[in-house]
Amino acid sequence: MTLRQRRLAFLGGAVGALCLAAGLVTAPASAAAGCQVAYSVGSQWNDGFSASVSITNLGDPITGWQLKWSFPAGQAVTQGWNATFSQSGGTVTATNASFNGDLRTGGVALIGFNGSWSGSNPAPTSFTLNGVACTGSVTGSPSPNPTPTPTPTPTPSTPPVNTTGLVGWATQGGGTTGGGNAATTTVTNSSALTSAASGTGASVIRVSGTISCSGMLRVGSNKTIIGNPGAAIVGCGLNVSGASNVIIRNLTFRNWNDDAINVQNSTRVWIDHNTLSNGYDGAIDIKRASDYVTVSWNHLYAHDKAMLLGHSDDNGAEDRGHLRVTYHHNRLDGITQRGPRVRFGNPVHVYNNYYFNVSGYGVASTEGAGVLVEGNYFENVGDPFHLGEAASGPGTLVARNNYLTGSGSGQQGGSVASIPYSYSLDAASSVKSVVISGAGAGKINL
Incomplete structure (x- = not known):
């Protein structure tokens, strides 16, 4: 099966989602850290499959990330998008692309890949973000808010235009x-x-x-x-x-x-x-x-x-x-x-x-x-x-x-x-x- 056929097979398949939660990020000890990960197998054929992974940052903002997991049955990534993928044995490392490395609180990065499998294709059961195991909860304390400094002309905190109204x-x-x-x-x-x-x-x-x-x-x-x-x-x-x-x-x-x-x-x-x-x-x-x-x-x-x-x-x-x-x-x-x-x-x-x-x-x-x-x-x-x-x-x-x-x-x-x-x-x-x-x-x- 060609790569294009595999991609199209993914597009026609049913998505089965496995939501996993909460990883720590590299940050000062006082920072709140955590994430939510959704791993979805979109399509599977004789020797291959396509999957997508959604990463939501629940903690303080981060700049640059690596998501890691281990395949339980010898699967391998053959091509990826929206991240740089590497694999050693069953362990996969996905490193952010240039455009999605900054994740604000609540920010989402969507990545995906094609993979190969033989025998069975169970989903990974654990993830780590920036080297710390996902645990299902946000840990640490939120970063303290700085004491506000009065300024003569405060900057508005919301966009100056109506983001929901029809224009044009x-x-x-x-x-x-x-x-x-x-x-x-x-x-x-x-x-x-x-x-x-x-x-x-x-x-x-x-x-x-x-x-x-x-x-x-x-x-x-x-x-x-x-x-x-x-x-x-x-x-x-x-x-x-x-x-x-x-x-x-x-x-x-x-x-x-x-x-x-x-x-x-x-x-x-x-x-x-x-x-x-x-x-x-x-x-x-x-x-x-x-x-x-x-x-x-x-x-x-x-x-x-x-x-x-x-x-x-x-x-x-x-x-x-x-x-x-x-x-x-x-x-x-x-x-x-x-x-x-x-x-x-x-x-x-x-x-x-x-x-x-x-x-x-x-x-x-x-x-x-x-x-x-x-x-x-x-x-x-x-x-x-x-x-x-x-x-x-x-x-x-x-x-x-x-x-x-x-x-x-x-x-x-x-x-x-x-x-x-x-x-x-x-x-x-x-x-x-x-x-x-x-x-x-x-x-x-x-």
């Missing part, structure tokens, strides 16, 4: 309300989600637990799909096709085998406060004359193709005059490209996003698109924004009030159509802290 293009064309006040349906598997999301009747759909599936699940008009705390869609994605008035919020997507969220021939769509990582193709793709879309407060990491707007250079006849999208307060770290890559849409508004360690490029304006890149924070991004991409001809791009550190200067040129809606712009220098504190699943009140 999805407010236009009649606005986006999703299922509104319709009755709520809770779903726990892919068939129930597919059934609840079908048709055009208004519905609020709550996703509970982990839904494992493959391919794309169709979403009809007038739907709100929102995750309960910890909700995840693993192995597949949501396809908003030929629909209008759709909201997708508070979900974790990982290991999808097509796109995580695909929007085509659809209008008035809001994609908000989701976490997306480690999939096959696009994380959030918008195409085929879709219009009036807002993509906000999402966390995309450890993935290649982040956000595509307009799928083909040959589709201008359908796409021109459409593909108007707002991207704001998204966190993109450890991605390669497409943050977003834009064709035809004008104006496309990219503001107050945080880019970190982007290895390819941040924003590309191509094929006559008009993109306003405003008030973003670029950190360690050699190519933050440019005109044209690969065989796609240039669009126009206006860059203003961006904060660049360890990054290139970018390329801009031409003019962009005016923005028709009102919005509040954070100072670019504050965007990193605002976005880190507010972006991703689990960062909104349900």
Whole structure:
């Protein structure tokens, strides 16, 4: 079986979770320390399997971590992601990647791997974090709070913008309300989600637990799909096709085998406060004359193709005059490209996003698109924004009030159509802290 077949087998399998708790971290004796670990086998075949591991820090913040466990039946890691894996005998060590080493209190790191097995494949029964055995409890005392020092102008402790309100293009064309006040349906598997999301009747759909599936699940008009705390869609994605008035919020997507969220021939769509990582193709793709879309407060990491707007250079006849999208307060770290890559849409508004360690490029304006890149924070991004991409001809791009550190200067040129809606712009220098504190699943009140 090829590696790709193994990855796809994982995507189609049922997830069996084993929750284990509480490890100590290397910290001063007075520090509170502890973690929660969830080990999940997603799929298993004749001689191999795929698994994911979720690490939640319950103690004081840590910088840098190593998670260790021992396989009880001779299993071996063959490939991993979101961490560096090594193995000696049955003992596995997973060391943080560059983008997920800092774990605040309550912070989560998601890692995964493919492995081999023979005979049996029991789950590990114990873990250690930074060299101390997991015990099921938080130990030590919380770090003392420093005595506050009066200052003439205190800094606000909460983000200055509303992290739950709809802003941007999805407010236009009649606005986006999703299922509104319709009755709520809770779903726990892919068939129930597919059934609840079908048709055009208004519905609020709550996703509970982990839904494992493959391919794309169709979403009809007038739907709100929102995750309960910890909700995840693993192995597949949501396809908003030929629909209008759709909201997708508070979900974790990982290991999808097509796109995580695909929007085509659809209008008035809001994609908000989701976490997306480690999939096959696009994380959030918008195409085929879709219009009036807002993509906000999402966390995309450890993935290649982040956000595509307009799928083909040959589709201008359908796409021109459409593909108007707002991207704001998204966190993109450890991605390669497409943050977003834009064709035809004008104006496309990219503001107050945080880019970190982007290895390819941040924003590309191509094929006559008009993109306003405003008030973003670029950190360690050699190519933050440019005109044209690969065989796609240039669009126009206006860059203003961006904060660049360890990054290139970018390329801009031409003019962009005016923005028709009102919005509040954070100072670019504050965007990193605002976005880190507010972006991703689990960062909104349900």
